[in-house]
Amino acid sequence: MLKPSTVLTTAILAGTLAAPAAALAGADQSAHYLTTLKPPANTPVAIHGSEPKAFMHTGDRLQRGQALMRVRVNTPAHSGLPLRLTCPGGAVTGYGYKGADALAINGQRILSQHTVRPKIQAAADLNHDGRFTGTVYAFCEGGR
Numbered sequence: 001m002l003k004p005s006t007v008l009t010t011a012i013l014a015g016t017l018a019a020p021a022a023a024l025a026g027a028d029q030s031a032h033y034l035t036t037l038k039p040p041a042n043t044p045v046a047i048h049g050s051e052p053k054a055f056m057h058t059g060d061r062l063q064r065g066q067a068l069m070r071v072r073v074n075t076p077a078h079s080g081l082p083l084r085l086t087c088p089g090g091a092v093t094g095y096g097y098k099g100a101d102a103l104a105i106n107g108q109r110i111l112s113q114h115t116v117r118p119k120i121q122a123a124a125d126l127n128h129d130g131r132f133t134g135t136v137y138a139f140c141e142g143g144r
Helices: 004-023
Strands: 030-033 066-076 090-099 102-106 119-124 131-142
Touching: 066 090, 090 102, 119 131
Parallel strands: none
Antiparallel strands: 030 066, 066 131, 090 131, 102 119
């Protein structure tokens, strides 16, 4: 039979080990904001808005008043990673993604706003590595 002091010591040690693990749960997520693409740059990905059909295709040239914000992300596949994106002018009207998985974007008011706060994650872990890595693109238009 265990002595009460052994049980207490085990509980304290378990709590000590659990706290740092919980604190590090978000430590394996990262979002690296890259430079914004502006005209006359070409879009490296297709951009989708509220409709399933893309309104900008890979290789289309950005026009005056358009910009493409880029964020390199790395997170567990099904853990949401919150982003904050502010257009240099105008509003976010669509998103694109370049990577090995499929992109899912969640949140309220993630289109037609100057500043958006989407939560991104893998819609499907297509390469089965348990990670969501790649570059997320937010398309801005309506600026000067």
